[in-house]
């Protein structure tokens with residue numbers, strides 16, 4: 555299996571490369587994969603979220619045998635985020651993961667920056683209104699929404715690594 559990813563501002567690429575290094579799998583951008591991999595080859599796909607859509611996933615599924623996929627967004631992970639992701643992207647039975655990447659307002663164009671700022675405005679306002687009453691976590695969240703930052707951590711890949719390991723176990727070894 556190879557790893558294929560799409561990435562606009564680099565966070566999804568970071569996760570793809572971290573997984574590739576940890577699992578000794580080759581990593582390709584979707585563009586590279588289209589030129590270098592055989593159609594129908596088995597891949598694990600990483601793509602950034604844009605308005606709930608995992609960028610590149612549809613194209614990757616048309617072209618390759620996508621065995622699992624991971625959406626990377628700016629929201630903190632939750633079961634609800636994953637459920638919405640599956641529904642919006644019509645992934646059905648496809649093993650699906652979600653990881654928090656980052657937010658880089660200075661690496662996206664004006665329109666995209668404004669789209670995100672509009673969506674996050676009410677949460678930003680709520681946090682700003684708390685003033686001195688903000689918890690340290692809320693302070694981190696507010697600064698993240700305003701200035702951006704990265705939540706990419708290698709250990710967050712563990713659920714995907716566990717899933718990969720379970721796939722490799724020979725049949726019949728389960729207790």
Ligand SMILES: Cc1cc2nc3c(=O)[nH]c(=O)nc-3n(C[C@H](O)[C@H](O)[C@H](O)COP(=O)(O)O)c2cc1C
Pocket residue numbers: 560561562563564565566567602603604605606607626627628629654655656657658662666667669670
């Ligand atoms: C136009 C736009 C729409 C976005 N929509 C979502 C979204 O629906 N959910 C989410 O969690 N993050 C959303 N994000 C944040 C990105 O998914 C996040 O910054 C991600 O880490 C980007 O990955 P990349 O650096 O690989 O491009 C959006 C960002 C932009 C610019």
